[in-house]
Structure formats: structure tokens, C-alpha cells
Amino acid sequence: MNIIKGGVCAAKGFTANGVHCGIRKNKSKRDLSLIISDTKATAAAVYTQNLVKGAPLTVTKNNISDGFAQAIICNSGNANTCNSNGIEIAEEMCALVAKETGISAKDVVVASTGVIGEVLDINPIKNGIPELVKGLGDNSLLAAEGIMTTDTKVKEIAVSFEIDGKECRIGGIAKGSGMIHPNMATMLVFITTDCAISSDMLQKALGEDIVDTFNMTSVDGDTSTNDMVTILANGRAGNTEITEDNDNFKIFAKALNTITVYLCRNIAADGEGATKLVECVVTGAKSKEQAKLSAKSVICSSLVKAAMFGSDANWGRVLCALGYGVPDLDPTGVDVSFKSAKGEIPVCVKGAGIPFSEEKAKEILLENEVEILVNLNSGDCSSTAWGCDLTYDYVKINGDYRT
Amino acid sequence: MNIIKGGVCAAKGFTANGVHCGIRKNKSKRDLSLIISDTKATAAAVYTQNLVKGAPLTVTKNNISDGFAQAIICNSGNANTCNSNGIEIAEEMCALVAKETGISAKDVVVASTGVIGEVLDINPIKNGIPELVKGLGDNSLLAAEGIMTTDTKVKEIAVSFEIDGKECRIGGIAKGSGMIHPNMATMLVFITTDCAISSDMLQKALGEDIVDTFNMTSVDGDTSTNDMVTILANGRAGNTEITEDNDNFKIFAKALNTITVYLCRNIAADGEGATKLVECVVTGAKSKEQAKLSAKSVICSSLVKAAMFGSDANWGRVLCALGYGVPDLDPTGVDVSFKSAKGEIPVCVKGAGIPFSEEKAKEILLENEVEILVNLNSGDCSSTAWGCDLTYDYVKINGDYRT
Numbered sequence: 001m002n003i004i005k006g007g008v009c010a011a012k013g014f015t016a017n018g019v020h021c022g023i024r025k026n027k028s029k030r031d032l033s034l035i036i037s038d039t040k041a042t043a044a045a046v047y048t049q050n051l052v053k054g055a056p057l058t059v060t061k062n063n064i065s066d067g068f069a070q071a072i073i074c075n076s077g078n079a080n081t082c083n084s085n086g087i088e089i090a091e092e093m094c095a096l097v098a099k100e101t102g103i104s105a106k107d108v109v110v111a112s113t114g115v116i117g118e119v120l121d122i123n124p125i126k127n128g129i130p131e132l133v134k135g136l137g138d139n140s141l142l143a144a145e146g147i148m149t150t151d152t153k154v155k156e157i158a159v160s161f162e163i164d165g166k167e168c169r170i171g172g173i174a175k176g177s178g179m180i181h182p183n184m185a186t187m188l189v190f191i192t193t194d195c196a197i198s199s200d201m202l203q204k205a206l207g208e209d210i211v212d213t214f215n216m217t218s219v220d221g222d223t224s225t226n227d228m229v230t231i232l233a234n235g236r237a238g239n240t241e242i243t244e245d246n247d248n249f250k251i252f253a254k255a256l257n258t259i260t261v262y263l264c265r266n267i268a269a270d271g272e273g274a275t276k277l278v279e280c281v282v283t284g285a286k287s288k289e290q291a292k293l294s295a296k297s298v299i300c301s302s303l304v305k306a307a308m309f310g311s312d313a314n315w316g317r318v319l320c321a322l323g324y325g326v327p328d329l330d331p332t333g334v335d336v337s338f339k340s341a342k343g344e345i346p347v348c349v350k351g352a353g354i355p356f357s358e359e360k361a362k363e364i365l366l367e368n369e370v371e372i373l374v375n376l377n378s379g380d381c382s383s384t385a386w387g388c389d390l391t392y393d394y395v396k397i398n399g400d401y402r403t
Numbered sequence: 404m405n406i407i408k409g410g411v412c413a414a415k416g417f418t419a420n421g422v423h424c425g426i427r428k429n430k431s432k433r434d435l436s437l438i439i440s441d442t443k444a445t446a447a448a449v450y451t452q453n454l455v456k457g458a459p460l461t462v463t464k465n466n467i468s469d470g471f472a473q474a475i476i477c478n479s480g481n482a483n484t485c486n487s488n489g490i491e492i493a494e495e496m497c498a499l500v501a502k503e504t505g506i507s508a509k510d511v512v513v514a515s516t517g518v519i520g521e522v523l524d525i526n527p528i529k530n531g532i533p534e535l536v537k538g539l540g541d542n543s544l545l546a547a548e549g550i551m552t553t554d555t556k557v558k559e560i561a562v563s564f565e566i567d568g569k570e571c572r573i574g575g576i577a578k579g580s581g582m583i584h585p586n587m588a589t590m591l592v593f594i595t596t597d598c599a600i601s602s603d604m605l606q607k608a609l610g611e612d613i614v615d616t617f618n619m620t621s622v623d624g625d626t627s628t629n630d631m632v633t634i635l636a637n638g639r640a641g642n643t644e645i646t647e648d649n650d651n652f653k654i655f656a657k658a659l660n661t662i663t664v665y666l667c668r669n670i671a672a673d674g675e676g677a678t679k680l681v682e683c684v685v686t687g688a689k690s691k692e693q694a695k696l697s698a699k700s701v702i703c704s705s706l707v708k709a710a711m712f713g714s715d716a717n718w719g720r721v722l723c724a725l726g727y728g729v730p731d732l733d734p735t736g737v738d739v740s741f742k743s744a745k746g747e748i749p750v751c752v753k754g755a756g757i758p759f760s761e762e763k764a765k766e767i768l769l770e771n772e773v774e775i776l777v778n779l780n781s782g783d784c785s786s787t788a789w790g791c792d793l794t795y796d797y798v799k800i801n802g803d804y805r806t
Contacts (some may be wrong), residue, residue, distance in 0.1 A: 052726030052734040052754070082722055084755045116719025119757035187669040220705040221624070222720070223727035243766075301799055302623040302705070310802030316519025317625070319485055323455030324626035331485075351455070352487045353520035391802075392795045398706055401712030401795075 007140030007156030010171035011194035018146025021078035021128025033146030041234035043069035044203035044352030052223035055086025067199025144173040168195035168237040176267030196235035219271035246253035270385035273393030291383035297325025309389035313361035333377040340367035405587035410543030413574035414597035415639035421549025424531025426480035436549030444637035446472035447606035451630035458489025459736025511633030511673030547576035571598035571640040579670030622674035671789035676796030700728025702790030712792035716764035736780040743770035
């Protein structure tokens with residue numbers, strides 16, 4: 001498997017574009033994106049578990065219930081959620097794509113991100129779609145920009161891999177930033193592949209993957225109303241279609257995992273206001289569940305996050321987060337180290353502090369990718385979670401996001 | 404029932420003091436407090452549910468297992484947690500109090516608050532205790548100062564009430580600030596009363612009370628390792644001892660609740676970096692559990708907290724927090740209003756936004772005590788939770804707390 005250039009247009013037969021249509025006031029910000037497959041593709045998606053669900057999710061769920069889709073339309077600047085006419089607007093977005101492209105409105109995935117509870121005006125979208133369709137091409141980057149809200153960096157990646165001697169590609173784009181604490185689904189992630197794979201196996205691959213990737217990512221503990229990960233597979237690579245859990249499925253799943261882990265790390269690193277990626281790697285757990293609860297409790301702790309911002313080796317907060325987040329924890333077995341490109345330093349052994357160089361610890365924690373290594377010494381299960389630090393800028397961004 | 408002056412010395416027979424003994428580097432900060440009853444008192448306590456527990460909690464639990472205590476010793480600046488000699492040090496603190504006062508070491512409640520994982524030096528405590536005991540008197544305020552860490556305000560309150568024609572008093576002090584998200588117990592709260600009440604009924608009163616008070620308070624979602632609420636009752640008011648759940652017990656429980664609600668509100672309002680108290684009042688829930696989950700999810704949301712800091716009427720975040728925090732929510736029934744001394748403004752009806760004056764909403768939210776009113780329109784249960792806003796100063800305090 002190789003990491004290749006590009007994002008959602010890396011796979012054969014996919015084109016994309018992103019434009020500014022006027023939902024967002026700032027004219028330099030794109031706010032409408034489109035991804036299209038030349039031919040109908042199998043489709044799979046996972047959605048937020050938040051009971052307050054964005055209207056686009058309801059429409060998308062309905063549209064891909066037959067396992068197929070051909071286009072993805074997404075706006076930023078308004079979540080089209082908690083509005084009495086939300087469904088109507090989301091359906092109109094699909095109809096407008098259909099009208100301009102000839103694709104069936106029932107084959108359109110629709111997504112929105114932005115403020116909750118403000119009616120989404122269809123007019124800028126109506127006016128923007130012709131230009132959006134006209135500019136379709138190898139423009140994954142523009143599409144990735146069009147779905148950003150407070151993100152500061154574009155997130156895209158693609159890989160190539162071989163199945164049946166045929167070269168296949170998967171690529172994806174994502175937006176993250178705030179209100180990021182996915183549960184069974186996440187933020188907005190659009191993935192395309194030219195690998196031939198049935199809808200059922202595509203859904204299986206995605207459903208199994210997110211448990212260890214997007215569901216292990218958190219910026220602020222708030223599970224959004226509009227989280228969605230969608231993948232379209234148009235089969236243009238020419239491999240024999242994957243229809244069962246065989247070796248080819250495993251190759252596909254591994255390639256997919258490369259895409260999702262990359263996007264998770266980048267979503268966490270670019271969390272609202274974040275200055276660094278914080279990765280918690282838990283080993284020695286007695287069960288996978290214990291490993292996951294441990295890793296997630298650490299990266300979700302406001303106090304751990306603030307300590308990481310200050311590059312402060314305050315490992316007591318790691319122990320504290322484990323203590324309240326992991327029901328069957330044995331505190332006397334816990335080892336903790338901090339690690340980064342500058343080295344690794346053990347700070348706690350068997351639940352108690354050990355002497356360490358504060359200077360060295362600081363040097364390690366000042367890096368922009370930091371690992372918190374936790375060994376529970378209770379078994380051989382492991383898990384990784386991705387988060388970021390809690391900073392002044394998170395407060396700034398969210399103290400005045402809407403007005 | 405009347406609110407009266409004072410704190411833990413308001414009840415007959417209780418004296419207190421607080422000194423600087425040298426655990427904290429800043430000499431202007433008291434770091435050692437003592438509360439004493441003239442006579443042995445019935446005692447009750449509740450503790451953190453964090454599995455990583457401070458050593459003082461283990462020693463206290465053991466000491467009051469017979470239902471009695473006579474003194475409370477507490478230091479700030481070091482949590483005496485995750486240290487291999489923690490139990491030893493906590494027991495020595497009790498022994499030092501015993502030596503200087505003649506009270507049995509087994510009748511001493513011991514508590515610590517501060518950094519986790521640094522060995523607590525007994526020497527400053529040993530040197531400070533004579534002065535601490537010598538200064539015992541009507542010094543609730545000094546004791547309240549001695550337990551503060553990043554708290555900016557002293558928290559004390561007392562009430563008087565009548566039982567059997569006898570005037571009784573309850574008074575309490577508390578420290579809160581960060582790592583505040585109590586579960587079955589909380590931060591450090593010391594309450595004294597001269598009401599005569601058996602250990603069993605005292606424990607029952609406290610155990611029932613905290614479910615709706617301390618357990619509904621959160622500053623940052625982090626459940627501390629050292630949370631503890633203790634109450635001593637020395638019976639000096641001369642009422643017939645309360646030994647069953649009768650009318651007198653209800654009078655006592657109500658007086659206790661006045662103390663605890665006051666302390667919760669003040670702990671929330673003085674949360675680390677907080678500029679305002681945020682109270683979420685949920686009505687119309689189908690069960691008490693649903694009401695509590697709703698209120699707590701709203702006050703714990705980082706995004707709601709940041710919006711409150713910005714006095715931004717971003718009610719979509721309230722809906723979002725309800726959606727992920729309340730398993731059996733009907734989003735289409737939810738009404739939301741914001742309220743303060745400046746008035747009340749509805750912003751969401753039946754799960755959808757309604758037009759409202761941003762200017763008026765801002766005026767309401769700029770107050771330093773703000774209510775978020777949520778009506779679920781699904782039943783007649785209600786609950787209140789207390790929190791605070793998320794601010795630059797929270798990040799500042801916790802980005803550099805230890806070093």
C-alpha cells in the first residue's frame with residue numbers, strides 16, 4: 001500500500017469542486033462542495049448518535065437506503081439543524097444537484113455544518129450550483145476547503161493498493177475542529193474509492209473501522225448533531241467485486257484504516273484552538289473495552305488537555321482521569337510515560353510517582369505531537385485515542401462563534 | 404429557618420483555625436486548617452467515586468467507621484495521593500492532632516487537596532500544628548482560607564432552625580475551583596451542627612442530599628481523587644436526638660439542604676477561571692433521572708460553557724448537549740429560555756428556533772448569574788445543575804498549575 005497524492009479525486013472516475021456561494025459572509029471562504037462519481041457507486045455511511053439530528057442526515061439516510069449513491073453535496077456555515085423546514089431544504093439541495101448534473105436526486109448524499117437553529121437560505125445554494133458543477137475536476141482541495149468551518153488546515157489523503165492485480169485507490173477529505181466527540185460516527189468525512197465492493201461489505205468495513213478511529217477522537221467532548229462519514233465505491237479499478245469477508249476485504253479494510261487514522265490525527269491536531277496533537281496509547285488492559293475507556297478518558301480530561309497546553313508533565317491528572325473513567329481499574333498497576341520526537345520519559349510506576357527530570361519532560365511535551373503512554377499491567381489489550389490540548393483559542397473561538 | 408453569620412463555628416461547641424505552615428510556597432496563603440468539637444460528635448461522610456483515591460480518604464473512612472469523630476484536619480497544596488507513603492502520612496497527621504489536643508487519633512477526619520503524586524512532607528505540618536491548636540476559636544473564615552487552592556473566594560454559610568423548641572445550627576465551609584465534577588461526593592466540604600442526630604440518620608441526610616446538590620455541580624468534568632463531604636453533629640443544641648425519619652429529620656434535612664445548595668452555587672460560581680454562575684433548570688422531564696441527565700449534560704458542555712463566557716445566546720449548543728446526554732430525549736418537545744436578573748427570553752420552542760432580540764439576550768447573559776431554562780414537555784419531573792463558564796483563565800490556571 002502506498003500513500004499517494006490527492007484526496008477524493010484520487011480514485012478513478014471521481015471529480016469534485018468547492019465554491020463560495022454566499023452562505024458564509026466572508027467571501028474568501030468556500031461554503032459549498034460537490035463530489036461526483038462518473039457512474040453510480042455503492043455507498044455506506046455512519047451518522048451521529050446525537051438524538052438531535054441534522055435534517056441532512058435524515059435525507060441522506062433515506063437516499064442511500066438502497067446502498068447506492070453518485071454525488072455528495074455539502075455546505076458549511078449553517079448546520080440546517082433544529083429548523084422546522086430542514087428536511088425540505090436538504091431535499092431541495094439534492095434536487096438542485098440532480099437538475100444540474102442529470103444524476104437522480106435519490107443518489108445524492110447531503111451534509112451541512114455550521115450554526116444550529118438558523119434557517120438555511122436555499123438561494124445562495126441555488127445560485128452557486130451551476131458554477132460548482134461547471135468547475136468539477138481534479139479539485140479535491142477545493143471541496144475540502146468548502147466543508148471547513150473553524151478548521152485551519154485542509155484534511156485530505158489518498159492511498160493506492162492492489163487487489164486481484166488491479167490497482168485500487170481510496171481517498172478522503174474531512175472537516176473537524178469543534179463539537180468533536182464522535183459516537184458511532186463523526187464530523188464530516190467523505191471518502192471515495194474505485195475499488196469494487198458491495199454496499200454490504202462497504203458498510204461493514206466502515207462500521208468496523210470507526211469504532212477504533214473516529215469514535216476514539218475527541219476535541220471537546222461535544223458530540224455534534226451533524227456527524228457523518230460517507231464512502232462511495234464506484235468499482236472503476238476493475239477488480240472482482242468484494243462481496244465477502246475474504247483476504248481482499250482485509251486489504252481494503254487496511255487501506256481504509258490508513259485513510260481514517262490519518263484523518264483522525266489531523267482532525268485532532270487541528271481541533272479548535274489546538275496547538276498540539278495528543279495521542280494516548282493504552283497497553284496492558286484486561287479487555288479492549290477497558291483499553292478504549294482508558295485512552296478516551298485521558299484525552300477527554302479538560303485538566304489533562306490544559307496541562308498539555310502548558311507542556312506540564314502533570315501525570316496525576318492522567319491517573320485521575322483513569323480513576324473516574326475506567327470502572328474496573330487497578331490504580332496500583334498503572335505506569336505512565338510521556339513521549340514525543342524528543343524522547344520518552346517515565347513519570348509514574350505502579351500508580352506512584354517516580355523522580356524524573358522536569359527539564360527533559362518539558363522538552364518532550366513542547367513538541368506538537370505528544371504521546372501519553374499508559375500501561376495498565378492487567379492484560380494484553382490495547383487502544384489509541386486522539387485529542388488535542390485545551391487552549392485560550394478554544395475559548396476565544398467558542399466564546400464568540402455565532403455572533 | 405434563618406441564615407445566620409459564620410460557618411463551621413456557628414454551631415455550639417465548635418472552634419476552628421487556619422494557618423500557613425509551609426506546604427505552599429506563598430507565605431500569604433494558609434495551608435493547614437483544623438475544626439474541633441468540644442465533645443465527641445456523630446459523623447457522616449461521602450467520598451469520591453474515583454477509583455484512584457487519596458490516602459486521606461482511606462484513613463478518614465476507617466476513623467469514622469464507628470460513626471463518631473471530634474476533629475477535622477486538612478491541608479492544601481498537596482493532595483497526598485498516588486504516593487507510596489500516603490496512608491502513613493495521613494495517619495501521622497491524625498496522630499499529631501491527637502498529641503496536641505488530647506483527642507483520640509481515631510476521632511480525626513483527615514483531608515488533603517493540591518497536586519497529585521508528590522510526596523507530602525510531614526515536617527511543616529508537625530511544626531504548624533501547635534500554632535494551629537493554640538489559635539482555635541471562632542475562626543471559621545481562617546479554616547475556610549486554609550483549605551483553598553485556586554479558589555478566589557471563601558465559601559462559608561450557616562443557618563439556624565428549631566427542633567423540639569431548641570435552636571439548632573448548621574454551618575459549613577467548602578473549597579472547590581478545579582477538578583470539580585463530583586460523583587456521589589465532592590471537593591472538600593466540612594459541615595458542623597449542634598443538632599443531636601444519630602450517625603445513621605446523619606449519614607442518611609447527607610447521602611440523600613448530595614444526589615441533588617454536589618453531584619449536580621461541575622466545573623470541568625473531572626472527578627477529583629480527593630472529594631469529600633463530612634458533617635459532624637455534637638448534639639449541643641439540646642434537642643431530643645433524631646434517630647428516625649420523622650418531622651424533625653425533615654427539618655434537619657431542609658436546613659442541611661440550604662447549606663449544601665449555597666455551597667454548590669458558590670463552588671460553581673468560583674470555578675477555576677469562571678466569570679459567572681450558570682444554573683440549568685430542567686422541567687417537564689418524564690423522570691427524575693431524565694431531568695438530572697439533561698441539566699448535567701448542559702452545564703458540562705464545553706461549547707455551552709464557552710458560549711456563556713461570550714454571553715452568546717447560542718441555544719443550538721444546549722440542544723446538542725441534550726441530544727448526546729439524554730438517552731430518551733424527544734428533541735421536538737424541547738423549549739429553551741435564558742434568564743437572569745435582567746429578565747427572561749425564550750429562544751427555542753418545540754426544538755426549533757424562534758426569532759428573538761439578540762440585544763436583549765446579550766443583556767441577560769452578561770449578568771454574573773445566568774439560568775438556562777429547559778422544558779422537555781414530556782412529564783413533570785425537574786432538576787437543577789450548577790456550573791460555570793469556560794474562560795481564558797481556566798486554561799491559564801490549568802496550563803501552569805503544577806510548575
